[in-house]
Amino acid sequence: MEAIYAHPKSLKPIQTKYCPGCGHGVIHRLIAEVIDELGVQEKSVLLNPVGCSIWADLYFDFDSVQVPHGRTPAGATGIKRMLPDHLVICYQGDGDLAAIGTGEAVHAANRGEKFTTIFVNNAIYGMTGGQMAPTTLVGQKATTAPFGRDPVDAGMGYPVKVLEMLATLEGTKYLARGAVNNVVNVRKTKQYIKKAFEAQLRGEGFTMVEILSQCPTNWGMDPVESNAWLESSMMPVFKLGVLKDELSVSANKEAGK
């Protein structure tokens, strides 16, 4: 009989602490599946950020390093420079990457550091309980934007489009945005992750996959509503697809393009 399901080796078979409907679990699984497919479990290092996914080291079955909030790309830089033949994954949320760690993210990208950032964008602070994120949508409510994000009168600014910003930097080689709200998007996102990891292992330059993800708890919705809201509200602002692909021809060939 053909095996149609197996738990990824790189992911421990335990229940996560993530809320029902949260996207982190699916994203963890995609990363673990790709690592298994590439056969690099023993050569992978994950940097888990401050935020809900600080728990990531409980679930992934390979080495991890936890640096201060937002310093994830700096830590990943140090690790990748010392272990150039390893797969170094910088797992970041929107607060970690686009607020407190903007400087680290921009400069690691600009140096063309050869690690991959998995940027989980759920437009809210999860762990601290629903504060406004740099990617919170205009009008979206948060505990620190109780009347909705008001960019002008309250001076709260606009959602930061990280990939579009990083695309201008020569050090970035592959930037793609996926989502985990339905099966089609989950599959596409897995392809983006695989392509980014393969590019990293070839030493091609900075790669990032942004993933639009659900936070039902802090959005105040049930999981099904969250999937719909992600599509109706987030996707028009954060457009899905490959924003930049300057990978070598051979890399694209390998990925079947």
Place this chain on the structure above:
Amino acid sequence: MAQEKRLMKGNEAMGEAAVRAGCQAYFGYPITPQNELTAYMARHMIEKKRTFIQAESETSAINMVFGAASTGSRAMTSSSSPGISLKQEGISFSCGADLPLVIINVQRAGPGLGGIAPAQGDYFQATRGGGHGDYYHLVLAPKSVQEAADLTYEAFDLAEQWRMPVMVLADGMIGQMMEGVSFKEPKDPAKMPRKPWAVGHQKNREANHIASTQLDPEKFNIVIDERFRRYDEIKAKMQRYEEQECADADLVLVAYGTSARVSLGAMQMARELGLKVGMFRPITLWPFPEKRLSELADPKRKFLCVEMSKGQMIQDVRLTLNGRSEVSFFGRSGGLIPTEEDLLAEIRRILNK
């Protein structure tokens, strides 16, 4: 065979010592008065195909060191006072994750942006943890270019031995002045043993996690207690100092780094006048050399703490002597260095001679 002696700036000598200690990665950010060190590392690390990065900030630099150290590699950063303040977040995290790494602080005058002249105002910050939380790390204080090189070279071994950051606390004078210096044998980073706790190369072992977080207070309490038992062991084994003519001294000058050079000069001038003056120079600021200093406590013996600050180490001197001897202070701040003549005048005033 006599070792070759070279005339070098302290900043460059610390750089050369780090390279010879097998430093595999250096991450820095420009700040005066330590810029020669960063520039030296740029030239010599890149030349040797090791890692050098001019980071976008001090915070980033220390976290690059954190990452490199997580792989078990020898990694270092250097800065001066305002930059060291920015590194405190990373230093606290490194202490919480028990990571060996080396930090050089070429102190300048503060607070704030302050000045670029030499000072010793970072003693509290260096010896009391400096960042948030309950921790300490080794602090080594050189008085010369030679000692700056020797302590930097040794700092990498001590960091690995005790699984903690080691700070070399120099100052702008030590960093900028030139003296003759000879170096120890270079170590080959490729021949350093792999650390069992480090990340990477995880064949045939459980995953390693480098982290400082623990949300269960009971468990966290145990972790911190264990760390403090290591601190006790360090206090028992690592106290270092230099002592000059303390045995018969009526007055002992207590000073470290550049202040100790001035104190030694003033002590010699006082001895020529027949005054019984000695000097006690802590080399480890943490752990503070309290065992020997405590032995010197005597109701008939006075102590004068000499610092390039408004008086910080004096608190450790007072804690150590615990009221058994009279302690006074002499110092200058703002980037000024006390002169031997001014210090001698203070010595004579205290001794009424």
